[in-house]
Amino acid sequence: MILVEVLVPGGFGRAVAAPIGARVTVIDLRGQQAGDFVAVNRDDISEGLSGVETRRALLSLYIKIGDLLFSSRGRPMFRVIEDTIGVHDYTVPACDPSRYEVDFGVCGHRNCLENMHEALKRHGLDSLDVPEPFNMFQNSPVTADGRTGVVDPPSRAGDRIVLEALQNCICALSPCPQDIIPGNGLAPSDMLIRVERD
Amino acid sequence: MLLLKHPTLCLPAEHSLRIETGAIMAFPVRQGQLLTIVDERGGQPAALFGVDATDSRHFVSPHHTRVFSNSFILRLGMRVVTNRRRPAMVLGRDTVGAHDLLMPVTEVGDRADCEGASERFKDKVRAALARQHVDVVRVPDPINLFLDVAVGTDGSLTPKGVVSSAKSSVTFRVVMDLIVAVAAPLPDEKLWRGSASGVLAVHVHNRPDASFE
Numbered sequence: 540m541i542l543v544e545v546l547v548p549g550g551f552g553r554a555v556a557a558p559i560g561a562r563v564t565v566i567d568l569r570g571q572q573a574g575d576f577v578a579v580n581r582d583d584i585s586e587g588l589s590g591v592e593t594r595r596a597l598l599s600l601y602i603k604i605g606d607l608l609f610s611s612r613g614r615p616m617f618r619v620i621e622d623t624i625g626v627h628d629y630t631v632p633a634c635d636p637s638r639y640e641v642d643f644g645v646c647g648h649r650n651c652l653e654n655m656h657e658a659l660k661r662h663g664l665d666s667l668d669v670p671e672p673f674n675m676f677q678n679s680p681v682t683a684d685g686r687t688g689v690v691d692p693p694s695r696a697g698d699r700i701v702l703e704a705l706q707n708c709i710c711a712l713s714p715c716p717q718d719i720i721p722g723n724g725l726a727p728s729d730m731l732i733r734v735e736r737d
Numbered sequence: 738m739l740l741l742k743h744p745t746l747c748l749p750a751e752h753s754l755r756i757e758t759g760a761i762m763a764f765p766v767r768q769g770q771l772l773t774i775v776d777e778r779g780g781q782p783a784a785l786f787g788v789d790a791t792d793s794r795h796f797v798s799p800h801h802t803r804v805f806s807n808s809f810i811l812r813l814g815m816r817v818v819t820n821r822r823r824p825a826m827v828l829g830r831d832t833v834g835a836h837d838l839l840m841p842v843t844e845v846g847d848r849a850d851c852e853g854a855s856e857r858f859k860d861k862v863r864a865a866l867a868r869q870h871v872d873v874v875r876v877p878d879p880i881n882l883f884l885d886v887a888v889g890t891d892g893s894l895t896p897k898g899v900v901s902s903a904k905s906s907v908t909f910r911v912v913m914d915l916i917v918a919v920a921a922p923l924p925d926e927k928l929w930r931g932s933a934s935g936v937l938a939v940h941v942h943n944r945p946d947a948s949f950e
Contacts, residue, residue: 590800591841591878592855595927600809600839600892613843613851630809630839632800637821667875671800685809685888 542734547574549727550716552654554662556581557704557734562620565675565702565712566731570695571724573677573715575633575651577659577670578616581707584663586610587670588617590629600681602627608673608702616708621701624694628677631689633669634717643719654713662709674715675700677722689722710734738943739769751942754919756783758935759844761920763865765790766911766941772826773908773940773949774919776883776901781935784842784879784922786862787817787825788871790914796877797825797915799838809888811836811880817909820877825915830908830945835885835900842879844923851925862918869916879920882907884929898929906949 542561547553549572557563557578565574580586592609594600602608603625608617633655639648656666676694679687714730715723738748748767756762758781766772766787774783787797798820803809805818813831816824828836843854859876866873883901886894911917919939924931940949 589841589855591839594839594894595841595843595851595925598894598896600888600894612853612856630800631804632798632820635821637823641822665874667794671878681809681888681890681892683890686807687803687809688807 540735540737542736544731544733547712547714547730547732549714549729550649552651552658552711552713553732554658554709554711555732555734557708557710558736559704559707561704561734561736563702563704563710564699564733566697566699567676567694568696568731569728570698571692572694572728572730573692573722574675574730575655575672575713575715576675576710577655577672578708578710579664579670580610581709584668586612587668588673590671590673593629600630602629610706611670615705617702617705619700620703621699624676624698626676626678626693627700628674628679629672630687631674631677631679633672633713634715645719649716651713651715655711658711659709689720691721691724748943754939756919756921756937756939758921758933759923761861761865761918763869763871763916763918764941765869766915766917768912768914770911771908771942771945772911772917773906773942774882775904775906775938775949777903777936777938778934779902779905780899780931781901781921781937782884782899782929783882783937784920785882786877786879786918787915788866788873789819790916793871793873795819795821796873797880799878799880803838809838811838817880823913825913826909826911828907829910830906833883833901833905833907835883835897837881837884837886839886839894840881840884840928842881842920842922843925845925846923847926858922862920865918866916871916886928896928899931
């Protein structure tokens with residue numbers, strides 16, 4: 540049963556609630572689109588999905604089917620149960636106003652941090668409460684000398700990742716508005732987020 | 738002291754601190770000063786935090802630091818930047834060459850269950866900053882000096898432990914007025930093993946001083 544399904548326009552953000560046991564599906568509708576994804580515990584928004592805790596647990600920069608994603612309290616928050624591509628990042632912070640202003644000299648650009656905060660603030664989150672993101676479909680390969688960079692995702696239309704919620708969550712998704720450097724094929728596009736359960 | 742065309746900086750007095758395993762201390766560091774952290778006995782990591790002295794919502798970010806330089810590890814000459822991508826300090830001397838930008842501090846020891854451990858450590862950071870009259874909305878993630886976590890091209894993260902030996906050190910040139918916090922955390926055996934008798938010496942100084950090394 541679908542509880543909620545939201546088309547998220549490229550470069551904008553939306554939030555959905557996902558009760559414990561629900562499946563949260565993120566779909567790249569056109570391909571080559573990264574989506575910043577964050578979540579907080581609906582019952583205590585000070586607990587958020589955490590990259591550092593998940594890295595400590597998985598000892599990997601990449602996630603795969605069966606992996607648990609951990610919260611800032613070191614508790615499982617999601618399990619990866621389906622993934623059609625296997626290319627995701629959780630090391631790059633959400634783009635924010637300074638990303639565009641400092642790195643590219645562009646003011647007023649849409650950005651993932653404000654997109655997700657706009658979607659989450661009615662739940663009481665300060666912008667600094669927005670966790671570090673999991674960037675679905677983002678392609679951040681590791682080079683031999685421990686360096687990295689972001690290149691366009693290999694995702695194609697319809698690629699998806701499905702997470703099982705292990706806590707009552709509020710999730711936010713921002714199809715990244717980055718249109719200056721590689722990461723979204725220079726043309727942000729729409730994504731879909733669906734919450735369902737049996 | 739920075740070599741400015743029109744010097745306007747009047748740097749405060751130099752000072753030094755001693756931080757034993759399990760402790761954390763916060764202190765001001767002015768733009769232009771040098772921050773040296775020495776592992777006196779070897780095998781003790783240092784968790785480093787920095788908050789803009791004039792704006793507690795602006796702080797050093799290991800995540801932005803990685804992306805700013807496209808590097809998973811902190812390297813000599815790299816800028817340590819804030820959550821607004823402004824340079825806060827630069828790693829100017831380094832006798833170790835391995836510092837982590839990816840992991841939390843848990844102080845969980847050998848316990849399998851680390852639920853709440855990172856937050857308990859962050860409470861200590863928050864309290865240390867509060868003693869310097871800094872009230873943070875969010876305690877940032879740490880820069881884990883001397884902790885070596887190897888990054889494989891397959892994305893694997895392999896903890897190599899703490900690689901500093903006695904008198905290993907790093908020196909940063911600080912380029913923003915900061916309240917810095919330095920912790921000497923207890924072990925997290927998933928990432929590193931160690932004793933409970935480590936000591937970090939912290940020096941805030943105005944000229945390079947090789948005697949710290």
